[in-house]
Amino acid sequence: MITTKTALETKEFAKKIGERLKSEKILYLTGDLGSGKTTFTKGIAEYLGIDHFTIKSPTYTYIRKHVTPDGDNFYHIDLYRIESVDELLMHEIEEIMEAKNSLIVIEWADRLPEKSHEGINIVFKYKDASTREIKVNE
Numbered sequence: 001m002i003t004t005k006t007a008l009e010t011k012e013f014a015k016k017i018g019e020r021l022k023s024e025k026i027l028y029l030t031g032d033l034g035s036g037k038t039t040f041t042k043g044i045a046e047y048l049g050i051d052h053f054t055i056k057s058p059t060y061t062y063i064r065k066h067v068t069p070d071g072d073n074f075y076h077i078d079l080y081r082i083e084s085v086d087e088l089l090m091h092e093i094e095e096i097m098e099a100k101n102s103l104i105v106i107e108w109a110d111r112l113p114e115k116s117h118e119g120i121n122i123v124f125k126y127k128d129a130s131t132r133e134i135k136v137n138e
């Protein structure tokens with residue numbers, strides 16, 4: 001478990017986790033509203049060399065794809081605005097998980113009906129306005 005005191009520290013921590021992304025492929029993020037999941041994702045995107053990563057979560061897009069300079073596909077999946085993941089979306093997510101060269105971060109991963117693929121679980125906790133606790137469960 002680590003404690004971060006600024007958004008920048010959370011991004012720096014994300015970069016350390018990013019080093020493990022190629023062997024692990026999927027990061028499942030859960031935790032309170034505003035606890036830093038998107039900030040962390042931005043750090044991952046920076047680590048992967050993605051330019052112009054927009055952190056806003058668009059209302060109707062649950063899955064955003066970015067291509068890294070290495071030619072990997074980085075998927076940012078944000079399930080916040082979804083009540084339940086239906087079969088069609090679950091199927092789409094599984095296809096992404098099974099595809100070669102996919103690196104995936106899923107925000108609000110607890111909304112997935114099933115966790116069919118291994119990954120790193122990261123739990124975020126809002127402590128106060130600038131403090132967050134981040135726990136990595138292997």
Ligand SMILES: Nc1ncnc2c1ncn2[C@@H]1O[C@H](COP(=O)(O)OP(=O)(O)OP(=O)(O)O)[C@@H](O)[C@H]1O
Nearest residue numbers: 004005006007010033034035036037038039130132
């Ligand atoms: N230590 C910190 N780590 C991360 N973010 C922090 C920290 N301190 C302050 N912040 C601020 O908290 C906010 C975190 O928002 P962010 O969108 O990353 O959270 P989130 O978990 O993705 O929220 P949501 O549940 O809406 O998806 C940002 O405005 C960020 O600047």
Ligand SMILES: [Mg+2]
Nearest residue numbers: 037038057107
């Ligand atoms: Mg978010």
